[in-house]
Amino acid sequence: MSFLSVFSALFVVMASLFNAVAPAPQPAAPEDGVEVAVPLGGGCDPWFCEHEGRFYYCYSLGNGVGVKSADSLAQLFDAPGRRVYTAPENCEYSSDYWAPELHFIDGRCYIYVCADDGANENHRMFVLSCDTPEGDYVMQGKITDKTDRWAIDGTVLEYDGELWLIWSGWEGDTDGGQNLYIAHMSDPLHIDGERVLISAPSFSWEKKGMPINEGPAVLYHGDSVFLIYSASGSWTDDYCLGMLTLVGNPGSRQGWAKSPLPVMKKTETAFGPGHCSFVKNGGIDYIVYHANLESGTGWNARSVRIQPFDYRFDLPVFGAPAKEGDTVFIAG
Numbered sequence: 001m002s003f004l005s006v007f008s009a010l011f012v013v014m015a016s017l018f019n020a021v022a023p024a025p026q027p028a029a030p031e032d033g034v035e036v037a038v039p040l041g042g043g044c045d046p047w048f049c050e051h052e053g054r055f056y057y058c059y060s061l062g063n064g065v066g067v068k069s070a071d072s073l074a075q076l077f078d079a080p081g082r083r084v085y086t087a088p089e090n091c092e093y094s095s096d097y098w099a100p101e102l103h104f105i106d107g108r109c110y111i112y113v114c115a116d117d118g119a120n121e122n123h124r125m126f127v128l129s130c131d132t133p134e135g136d137y138v139m140q141g142k143i144t145d146k147t148d149r150w151a152i153d154g155t156v157l158e159y160d161g162e163l164w165l166i167w168s169g170w171e172g173d174t175d176g177g178q179n180l181y182i183a184h185m186s187d188p189l190h191i192d193g194e195r196v197l198i199s200a201p202s203f204s205w206e207k208k209g210m211p212i213n214e215g216p217a218v219l220y221h222g223d224s225v226f227l228i229y230s231a232s233g234s235w236t237d238d239y240c241l242g243m244l245t246l247v248g249n250p251g252s253r254q255g256w257a258k259s260p261l262p263v264m265k266k267t268e269t270a271f272g273p274g275h276c277s278f279v280k281n282g283g284i285d286y287i288v289y290h291a292n293l294e295s296g297t298g299w300n301a302r303s304v305r306i307q308p309f310d311y312r313f314d315l316p317v318f319g320a321p322a323k324e325g326d327t328v329f330i331a332g
Contacts, residue, residue: 005247005248005254005255008245008247008248008257009245009247009257011313012245012247012257012259012315013257013259013260015312015313015314015315016243016259016260016261016263016315017260017261018312018313019263019312019313019315019317020259020261020262020263022312024309024310024317024318024319024320025310025311025312025317026310027284027285027308027309027310028284028310029329030282030283030284030329030330030331030332031331032331032332033074033282033329033330033331033332034072034074034075034329034330034332035327035328035329035330036074036306036327036328036329036330037325037326037327038305038306038307038322038323038324038325038326038327038328039291039293039303039304039305039322039324040077040078040303040304040305040306041077041078041303041304042301042302042303042304043059043290043302043303043304044275044290044299044302044304045059045060045098045099045215045275045290046059046275046276046277046288046289046290046304047059047099047100047101047102047277048073048076048277048278048279048286048288048306049102049103049104049277049279050073050279050280050281051104051133053071054069054070054071055069055070055071055072055073055076055279055281056068056069056076056102056133057069057076057077057079057081058100058101058102058111059081059100060097060098060099060100060113061083061086061097062095062096062097063086063087063094063095063097064083064084064085064086064087064097065083065084065085065097065100065111065113065128065137066081066082066083066084067081067082067084067102067133067134068080068081068082069133069134072330072332073279073281073286073330073331074330074332077304082134084111084128084130084134084135084136084137085111085128085136085137085139087115087139090117091117092115092116092117092122092124092142093115093116093117093124093126093139093142094115094116094117094118095115095116095117095118096114096115096116096118096120096123097113097114097115098113098114098115098123098152098153099113099114099152099153099215099275100112100113101113101154101155101156101277102133103156103188104133105156105158105163105188106188108129108130108131108188109129109130109131109132109133109135109137110127110128110129110156110188111127111128111129111130111137112125112126112127112143112154112155112156112165113125113126113128113154114126114151114152114153114154120175121150121173121174121175122150123150123151123152124142124144124148124150124151125142125143125144125151125152125154125165125167126139126140126141126142126143127139127140127141127142127143127188127189128140129188129189140189141189143165143189143190143191144191145181145183145191145193145194145195146194147195149169149170149171149172149173150169150170150173150175151167151168151169151181152167152168152169152178152214153167153168153214153215153216153275154166154167155167155216155217155218156185156188156218157182157218157225157227157250159225159246159250162184162185163184163185163187163188164182164183164184164185164250164251165182165183165185165191166180166181166182166198166216166218166227167180167181167216168180168181168212168213168214168215168216168229169181169195171197176210176211177200177201177210177211177212178201178210178211178212178213178214179197179199179200179201179213180197180198180199180200180213180214180216180227180229180244181195181196181197181198182195182196182198182250182251183195183196183251184251193251196251196252196253197253198227198244198252198253198255198256199213199227199229199242199244199253199256199258200213201213201231201232202258203231203242203260203261205231205232205238205240205242205261205262205265206231206232206242207232208232208233208236208238208239209232209233209235209236209238210232210233212230212231212232212233212234213229213230213231213242214229214230214231214234214275215229215230215274215275215276216228216229217229217276217277217278219278219316221285221311221314221316222314224245224246224314225245225246225250226243226244226245226246226315226316227243227244227245227246227256228241228242228243228263228276228278228287228316229241229242229243229244230242230274230275230276231262231274234272234274234275234299235298235299236272236298237266237271237272237292237295237296238265238266238272239266239272239273239274240262240264240265240266240272240273240274241262241263241264241265241273241274241276241289241318242258242259242262242263243258243259243263243315243316244256244257244258244259245257245259245315263316263317263318264276264287264289264318264319264320264321266291266321267320267321267323269323269324270291270292270293270305270320270321270322270323270324271291271292271293271294271295271296271297272290272291272292272302273289273290273291273305273321274289274290274291275289275290276288276289277289281330281331282330282331282332283331284308284331285308285309285310285316286306286307286308286309286330287306287307287309287318288304288305288306289304289305289321290302290303290304290305291303291305291321293324305321305322306322306328306330307319307321307322307326307328308328
Protein backbone atom coordinates (compact mmCIF):
# COMPACT_ATOMS: atom_id res chain seq x y z
CA MET A 1 0.00 0.00 0.00
CA SER A 2 1.57 3.30 -1.10
CA PHE A 3 2.15 6.28 1.18
CA LEU A 4 -0.44 8.23 -0.81
CA SER A 5 -3.02 5.49 -0.27
CA VAL A 6 -2.29 5.40 3.45
CA PHE A 7 -2.61 9.17 3.71
CA SER A 8 -5.85 9.10 1.70
CA ALA A 9 -7.30 6.36 3.90
CA LEU A 10 -6.47 8.30 7.08
CA PHE A 11 -8.04 11.44 5.64
CA VAL A 12 -11.20 9.54 4.72
CA VAL A 13 -11.52 8.16 8.25
CA MET A 14 -11.03 11.54 9.93
CA ALA A 15 -13.32 13.41 7.52
CA SER A 16 -15.97 10.69 7.83
CA LEU A 17 -15.99 11.02 11.61
CA PHE A 18 -16.52 14.76 11.34
CA ASN A 19 -19.23 14.41 8.70
CA ALA A 20 -21.07 11.85 10.84
CA VAL A 21 -21.48 14.22 13.79
CA ALA A 22 -21.73 17.63 12.10
CA PRO A 23 -24.99 18.89 10.56
CA ALA A 24 -25.33 17.79 6.94
CA PRO A 25 -24.69 20.51 4.34
CA GLN A 26 -27.80 21.67 2.54
CA PRO A 27 -27.72 21.16 -1.24
CA ALA A 28 -28.52 24.16 -3.38
CA ALA A 29 -32.20 24.23 -4.33
CA PRO A 30 -33.02 23.98 -8.04
CA GLU A 31 -34.27 27.15 -9.70
CA ASP A 32 -37.46 25.40 -10.74
CA GLY A 33 -38.89 21.98 -10.20
CA VAL A 34 -41.60 19.84 -8.66
CA GLU A 35 -42.38 19.10 -5.02
CA VAL A 36 -42.53 15.36 -4.37
CA ALA A 37 -43.88 13.83 -1.16
CA VAL A 38 -41.84 11.26 0.77
CA PRO A 39 -42.12 8.33 0.71
CA LEU A 40 -42.75 7.83 -2.99
CA GLY A 41 -44.61 4.59 -2.30
CA GLY A 42 -44.05 0.99 -1.31
CA GLY A 43 -41.01 -0.88 -2.54
CA CYS A 44 -37.48 -1.99 -1.76
CA ASP A 45 -33.99 -1.99 -3.27
CA PRO A 46 -34.80 0.92 -5.64
CA TRP A 47 -32.51 1.26 -8.67
CA PHE A 48 -32.90 4.67 -10.31
CA CYS A 49 -30.59 5.76 -13.11
CA GLU A 50 -30.36 8.26 -15.98
CA HIS A 51 -29.28 7.69 -19.56
CA GLU A 52 -29.23 10.21 -22.38
CA GLY A 53 -31.63 12.53 -20.58
CA ARG A 54 -34.22 9.90 -19.67
CA PHE A 55 -34.72 8.35 -16.22
CA TYR A 56 -35.21 4.66 -15.45
CA TYR A 57 -36.43 2.61 -12.49
CA CYS A 58 -35.55 -1.08 -12.54
CA TYR A 59 -37.38 -3.34 -10.07
CA SER A 60 -38.10 -6.96 -9.21
CA LEU A 61 -41.30 -8.77 -10.15
CA GLY A 62 -40.54 -11.92 -8.19
CA ASN A 63 -39.87 -14.20 -11.14
CA GLY A 64 -38.71 -11.45 -13.46
CA VAL A 65 -37.86 -7.79 -13.88
CA GLY A 66 -39.74 -4.61 -14.70
CA VAL A 67 -38.57 -1.22 -15.97
CA LYS A 68 -40.22 2.20 -15.78
CA SER A 69 -39.05 5.31 -17.61
CA ALA A 70 -39.90 9.00 -17.67
CA ASP A 71 -38.54 12.27 -19.01
CA SER A 72 -38.78 13.69 -15.47
CA LEU A 73 -37.19 12.26 -12.33
CA ALA A 74 -40.15 13.56 -10.32
CA GLN A 75 -42.55 11.45 -12.41
CA LEU A 76 -40.46 8.28 -12.57
CA PHE A 77 -41.81 6.30 -9.62
CA ASP A 78 -45.45 6.72 -10.72
CA ALA A 79 -44.77 6.14 -14.42
CA PRO A 80 -46.30 3.03 -16.01
CA GLY A 81 -43.96 0.05 -15.94
CA ARG A 82 -43.32 -2.83 -18.29
CA ARG A 83 -42.29 -6.41 -17.52
CA VAL A 84 -39.12 -6.82 -19.57
CA TYR A 85 -38.24 -10.38 -18.53
CA THR A 86 -40.05 -13.42 -17.13
CA ALA A 87 -38.05 -16.41 -15.95
CA PRO A 88 -38.79 -19.90 -17.23
CA GLU A 89 -39.92 -22.49 -14.70
CA ASN A 90 -37.81 -25.27 -13.19
CA CYS A 91 -34.34 -23.89 -13.81
CA GLU A 92 -31.51 -22.48 -11.73
CA TYR A 93 -32.80 -18.91 -12.25
CA SER A 94 -36.59 -19.43 -12.07
CA SER A 95 -37.31 -17.69 -8.74
CA ASP A 96 -36.50 -15.01 -6.17
CA TYR A 97 -35.33 -12.16 -8.37
CA TRP A 98 -33.80 -9.59 -6.01
CA ALA A 99 -32.40 -6.09 -6.48
CA PRO A 100 -32.08 -5.83 -10.30
CA GLU A 101 -29.85 -3.07 -11.67
CA LEU A 102 -29.96 -1.58 -15.15
CA HIS A 103 -26.56 -0.59 -16.58
CA PHE A 104 -25.65 0.97 -19.91
CA ILE A 105 -22.29 -0.36 -21.14
CA ASP A 106 -20.79 0.16 -24.59
CA GLY A 107 -24.12 1.02 -26.19
CA ARG A 108 -26.03 -1.95 -24.83
CA CYS A 109 -28.40 -2.44 -21.86
CA TYR A 110 -27.63 -4.97 -19.13
CA ILE A 111 -29.62 -5.95 -16.07
CA TYR A 112 -27.66 -7.61 -13.26
CA VAL A 113 -29.91 -9.53 -10.90
CA CYS A 114 -29.68 -12.44 -8.47
CA ALA A 115 -32.01 -15.41 -8.77
CA ASP A 116 -32.30 -19.02 -7.66
CA ASP A 117 -34.28 -22.23 -8.21
CA GLY A 118 -36.50 -21.62 -5.19
CA ALA A 119 -33.81 -22.37 -2.59
CA ASN A 120 -32.00 -19.35 -1.14
CA GLU A 121 -28.71 -21.25 -0.80
CA ASN A 122 -28.63 -21.44 -4.60
CA HIS A 123 -28.80 -17.67 -5.18
CA ARG A 124 -26.32 -16.56 -7.85
CA MET A 125 -25.86 -13.50 -10.08
CA PHE A 126 -27.24 -13.49 -13.63
CA VAL A 127 -27.12 -11.05 -16.54
CA LEU A 128 -29.92 -10.05 -18.92
CA SER A 129 -29.29 -7.95 -22.02
CA CYS A 130 -31.21 -5.95 -24.60
CA ASP A 131 -30.61 -3.35 -27.30
CA THR A 132 -33.06 -0.92 -25.68
CA PRO A 133 -33.74 -0.28 -21.97
CA GLU A 134 -37.45 -1.16 -22.12
CA GLY A 135 -37.30 -3.94 -24.69
CA ASP A 136 -37.52 -7.68 -24.19
CA TYR A 137 -34.39 -8.83 -22.36
CA VAL A 138 -32.61 -12.10 -23.02
CA MET A 139 -31.01 -14.21 -20.30
CA GLN A 140 -27.27 -14.36 -20.97
CA GLY A 141 -26.51 -16.67 -18.07
CA LYS A 142 -24.76 -16.74 -14.73
CA ILE A 143 -21.87 -14.42 -13.97
CA THR A 144 -19.50 -15.79 -11.35
CA ASP A 145 -15.90 -16.26 -10.32
CA LYS A 146 -14.48 -19.75 -10.11
CA THR A 147 -15.68 -20.30 -6.52
CA ASP A 148 -19.32 -20.10 -7.74
CA ARG A 149 -20.57 -19.35 -4.21
CA TRP A 150 -23.78 -17.70 -2.99
CA ALA A 151 -24.03 -14.20 -4.46
CA ILE A 152 -26.57 -11.36 -4.48
CA ASP A 153 -26.75 -7.60 -5.13
CA GLY A 154 -24.24 -7.41 -7.97
CA THR A 155 -23.25 -4.00 -9.31
CA VAL A 156 -20.73 -2.79 -11.88
CA LEU A 157 -17.82 -0.43 -11.28
CA GLU A 158 -16.40 1.26 -14.37
CA TYR A 159 -12.95 2.60 -13.52
CA ASP A 160 -9.98 3.61 -15.63
CA GLY A 161 -11.37 1.80 -18.69
CA GLU A 162 -11.93 -1.46 -16.81
CA LEU A 163 -15.06 -3.23 -15.58
CA TRP A 164 -15.41 -4.77 -12.13
CA LEU A 165 -18.29 -6.71 -10.60
CA ILE A 166 -18.96 -6.06 -6.91
CA TRP A 167 -21.41 -8.23 -4.98
CA SER A 168 -22.44 -9.57 -1.58
CA GLY A 169 -21.58 -13.16 -0.87
CA TRP A 170 -20.87 -15.90 1.62
CA GLU A 171 -17.29 -16.76 2.50
CA GLY A 172 -18.08 -20.46 2.26
CA ASP A 173 -21.13 -22.56 1.46
CA THR A 174 -23.31 -21.77 4.49
CA ASP A 175 -25.21 -18.73 5.73
CA GLY A 176 -24.27 -16.73 8.81
CA GLY A 177 -22.80 -13.55 7.36
CA GLN A 178 -22.20 -11.67 4.13
CA ASN A 179 -19.15 -9.85 2.77
CA LEU A 180 -18.49 -7.61 -0.21
CA TYR A 181 -16.35 -9.07 -3.00
CA ILE A 182 -14.92 -7.65 -6.23
CA ALA A 183 -13.66 -9.36 -9.37
CA HIS A 184 -12.37 -8.07 -12.70
CA MET A 185 -14.62 -8.47 -15.73
CA SER A 186 -13.37 -9.22 -19.24
CA ASP A 187 -16.67 -7.91 -20.64
CA PRO A 188 -20.19 -7.22 -19.30
CA LEU A 189 -21.02 -10.93 -19.23
CA HIS A 190 -17.90 -12.55 -17.78
CA ILE A 191 -15.54 -12.42 -14.81
CA ASP A 192 -11.94 -13.22 -15.62
CA GLY A 193 -10.28 -12.69 -12.23
CA GLU A 194 -10.26 -14.02 -8.69
CA ARG A 195 -12.84 -12.74 -6.24
CA VAL A 196 -11.26 -10.41 -3.66
CA LEU A 197 -12.74 -9.58 -0.28
CA ILE A 198 -13.01 -5.77 0.06
CA SER A 199 -15.28 -5.49 3.11
CA ALA A 200 -16.39 -7.76 5.93
CA PRO A 201 -18.57 -6.60 8.81
CA SER A 202 -16.15 -5.31 11.44
CA PHE A 203 -18.00 -2.59 13.37
CA SER A 204 -20.89 -3.23 15.77
CA TRP A 205 -23.30 -1.26 13.53
CA GLU A 206 -22.63 -3.78 10.74
CA LYS A 207 -23.62 -6.77 12.87
CA LYS A 208 -27.15 -6.08 14.14
CA GLY A 209 -29.26 -9.18 13.54
CA MET A 210 -26.42 -10.75 11.54
CA PRO A 211 -22.98 -9.57 10.33
CA ILE A 212 -23.91 -8.37 6.85
CA ASN A 213 -22.47 -6.15 4.12
CA GLU A 214 -24.71 -6.08 1.03
CA GLY A 215 -26.38 -3.82 -1.54
CA PRO A 216 -23.23 -2.10 -2.89
CA ALA A 217 -23.83 0.96 -5.09
CA VAL A 218 -21.10 2.93 -6.83
CA LEU A 219 -21.12 6.73 -6.52
CA TYR A 220 -18.84 8.77 -8.81
CA HIS A 221 -17.90 12.34 -7.90
CA GLY A 222 -15.25 14.00 -10.04
CA ASP A 223 -12.17 11.79 -9.73
CA SER A 224 -13.47 10.17 -6.54
CA VAL A 225 -15.23 6.80 -6.31
CA PHE A 226 -17.34 5.68 -3.37
CA LEU A 227 -19.07 2.40 -2.64
CA ILE A 228 -22.14 2.89 -0.49
CA TYR A 229 -23.36 -0.39 0.98
CA SER A 230 -25.99 -1.68 3.39
CA ALA A 231 -25.03 -3.14 6.76
CA SER A 232 -26.70 -5.36 9.40
CA GLY A 233 -29.83 -7.43 8.87
CA SER A 234 -32.26 -5.91 6.39
CA TRP A 235 -35.14 -7.13 8.60
CA THR A 236 -33.96 -5.01 11.56
CA ASP A 237 -34.52 -1.35 12.46
CA ASP A 238 -30.72 -1.01 12.48
CA TYR A 239 -30.20 -1.66 8.78
CA CYS A 240 -28.07 1.27 7.66
CA LEU A 241 -25.65 2.56 5.04
CA GLY A 242 -21.87 2.36 5.24
CA MET A 243 -19.21 3.70 2.87
CA LEU A 244 -15.99 2.55 1.25
CA THR A 245 -13.79 5.09 -0.54
CA LEU A 246 -11.44 4.07 -3.34
CA VAL A 247 -7.89 5.05 -2.34
CA GLY A 248 -5.86 2.67 -4.51
CA ASN A 249 -6.27 -0.45 -6.62
CA PRO A 250 -9.99 -1.38 -6.77
CA GLY A 251 -9.03 -5.05 -7.01
CA SER A 252 -7.42 -5.15 -3.56
CA ARG A 253 -8.79 -4.83 -0.05
CA GLN A 254 -6.18 -2.16 0.72
CA GLY A 255 -7.53 -0.11 -2.15
CA TRP A 256 -10.67 0.74 -0.17
CA ALA A 257 -10.97 2.79 3.03
CA LYS A 258 -13.96 2.02 5.23
CA SER A 259 -15.66 4.85 7.10
CA PRO A 260 -15.93 3.95 10.81
CA LEU A 261 -19.51 5.20 11.26
CA PRO A 262 -22.63 4.70 9.14
CA VAL A 263 -23.39 7.41 6.59
CA MET A 264 -27.15 7.00 7.07
CA LYS A 265 -28.94 5.31 9.96
CA LYS A 266 -32.33 5.06 11.63
CA THR A 267 -34.07 7.96 13.35
CA GLU A 268 -37.24 8.17 15.44
CA THR A 269 -39.26 8.62 12.24
CA ALA A 270 -37.51 6.32 9.76
CA PHE A 271 -36.21 2.81 10.42
CA GLY A 272 -33.83 0.54 8.55
CA PRO A 273 -32.67 2.89 5.77
CA GLY A 274 -30.68 0.98 3.19
CA HIS A 275 -30.05 -0.44 -0.29
CA CYS A 276 -29.60 2.73 -2.29
CA SER A 277 -28.90 4.04 -5.77
CA PHE A 278 -27.87 7.44 -7.08
CA VAL A 279 -29.13 9.72 -9.80
CA LYS A 280 -28.22 13.25 -10.84
CA ASN A 281 -30.77 15.76 -12.12
CA GLY A 282 -30.37 19.47 -12.80
CA GLY A 283 -26.84 19.40 -11.39
CA ILE A 284 -28.09 18.02 -8.06
CA ASP A 285 -27.21 14.59 -6.64
CA TYR A 286 -30.04 12.46 -5.23
CA ILE A 287 -29.89 9.30 -3.15
CA VAL A 288 -32.76 6.84 -3.53
CA TYR A 289 -33.23 4.16 -0.86
CA HIS A 290 -35.83 2.29 1.14
CA ALA A 291 -36.80 2.60 4.80
CA ASN A 292 -39.66 1.69 7.13
CA LEU A 293 -42.24 4.06 8.61
CA GLU A 294 -42.62 2.10 11.84
CA SER A 295 -40.28 0.19 14.11
CA GLY A 296 -40.31 -3.59 13.95
CA THR A 297 -42.03 -3.94 10.58
CA GLY A 298 -39.07 -5.67 8.93
CA TRP A 299 -39.51 -6.60 5.27
CA ASN A 300 -43.26 -6.01 5.28
CA ALA A 301 -43.50 -2.22 5.17
CA ARG A 302 -40.55 -0.86 3.21
CA SER A 303 -41.06 2.26 1.14
CA VAL A 304 -38.95 4.16 -1.37
CA ARG A 305 -37.43 7.54 -0.45
CA ILE A 306 -35.48 10.14 -2.40
CA GLN A 307 -33.55 13.16 -1.16
CA PRO A 308 -30.78 15.48 -2.38
CA PHE A 309 -27.32 15.43 -0.83
CA ASP A 310 -24.08 17.35 -0.99
CA TYR A 311 -20.38 16.87 -0.29
CA ARG A 312 -18.00 18.03 2.42
CA PHE A 313 -14.23 17.34 2.33
CA ASP A 314 -15.05 15.78 -1.06
CA LEU A 315 -17.06 13.04 0.71
CA PRO A 316 -20.82 12.56 0.31
CA VAL A 317 -22.96 13.60 3.28
CA PHE A 318 -26.50 12.19 3.10
CA GLY A 319 -27.96 13.39 6.38
CA ALA A 320 -30.88 11.72 8.16
CA PRO A 321 -33.44 9.66 6.23
CA ALA A 322 -36.48 11.64 5.14
CA LYS A 323 -39.56 11.16 7.29
CA GLU A 324 -43.13 10.60 6.18
CA GLY A 325 -44.69 13.87 5.02
CA ASP A 326 -41.43 15.51 4.00
CA THR A 327 -41.33 17.04 0.56
CA VAL A 328 -38.40 17.03 -1.80
CA PHE A 329 -37.96 19.65 -4.49
CA ILE A 330 -36.76 17.86 -7.64
CA ALA A 331 -35.41 19.85 -10.53
CA GLY A 332 -37.84 19.82 -13.44
